[in-house]
Amino acid sequence: DTAVSQTPKYLVTQMGNxxxxxxxxxxxxxxxxxxxxxxxxxxxxxxxxxNKELIINETVPNRFSPKSPDKAHLNLHINSLELGDSAVxxxxxxxxxxxxxxxxxxxxxx
Amino acid sequence: QKEVExxxxxxxxxxxxxxxxxxxxxxxxxxSFFWYRQYSGxxxxxxxxxxxxxxxxxxxxxxxxxxxxxxxSLLIRDSQPSDSATYLCAVAxxxxxxxxxxxxxxxxx
Numbered sequence: 001d002t003a004v005s006q007t008p009k010y011l012v013t014q015m016g017n018x019x020x021x022x023x024x025x026x027x028x029x030x031x032x033x034x035x036x037x038x039x040x041x042x043x044x045x046x047x048x049x050x051n052k053e054l055i056i057n058e059t060v061p062n063r064f065s066p067k068s069p070d071k072a073h074l075n076l077h078i079n080s081l082e083l084g085d086s087a088v089x090x091x092x093x094x095x096x097x098x099x100x101x102x103x104x105x106x107x108x109x110x
Numbered sequence: 111q112k113e114v115e116x117x118x119x120x121x122x123x124x125x126x127x128x129x130x131x132x133x134x135x136x137x138x139x140x141x142s143f144f145w146y147r148q149y150s151g152x153x154x155x156x157x158x159x160x161x162x163x164x165x166x167x168x169x170x171x172x173x174x175x176x177x178x179x180x181x182x183s184l185l186i187r188d189s190q191p192s193d194s195a196t197y198l199c200a201v202a203x204x205x206x207x208x209x210x211x212x213x214x215x216x217x218x219x
Contacts, residue, residue, distance in 0.1 A: 050205065
């Protein structure tokens with residue numbers, strides 16, 4: 001009965017690899033987000049989708065590509081991983097004024 | 111550039127005291143304001159939302175909003191060690207939510 005779920009919870013990989021993080025929400029929300037939280041705990045929006053359409057695309061390297069197959073899912077694919085990509089990535093969804101967050105995926109690039 | 115500012119802390123208060131957390135924002139057009147709490151290793155969880163000037167109380171928490179001064183605060187009364195966490199201020203700009211850097215609160219027993 002988890003509202004917003006993400007997989008995997010932890011991801012450890014080598015520089016240069018390609019990886020994906022999956023997100024699903026069962027709240028019936030129309031809007032989904034990807035946020036990145038760095039080591040200083042700063043939570044920054046990366047992307048937002050509304051009903052499968054991209055509505056926010058902050059200044060993010062084009063190695064990051066979101067995909068929304070339907071409004072309940074928003075996946076994040078990262079190409080050619082770099083050390084600076086190490087962070088916690090949170091998926092969130094919103095059906096009204098504020099987002100609900102998933103548990104996060106801790107990505108470590110070695 | 112829409113910005114949200116907070117003191118990073120840490121803010122240390124003794125158990126039972128009032129903890130006061132502050133936040134300022136740059137865009138006068140903002141209408142919705144939120145406080146999230148984030149325990150170490152966990153995701154942010156919403157604790158308060160406020161939309162109009164004045165105070166809003168929920169249990170031990172009071173959110174205060176002053177749109178003229180572009181200022182939002184969170185008061186935690188009778189602070190408990192379990193309140194020790196990072197508190198994130200968030201401001202809604204349309205469908206975008208901009209978060210402040212968070213204030214780390216430590217409640218000392």
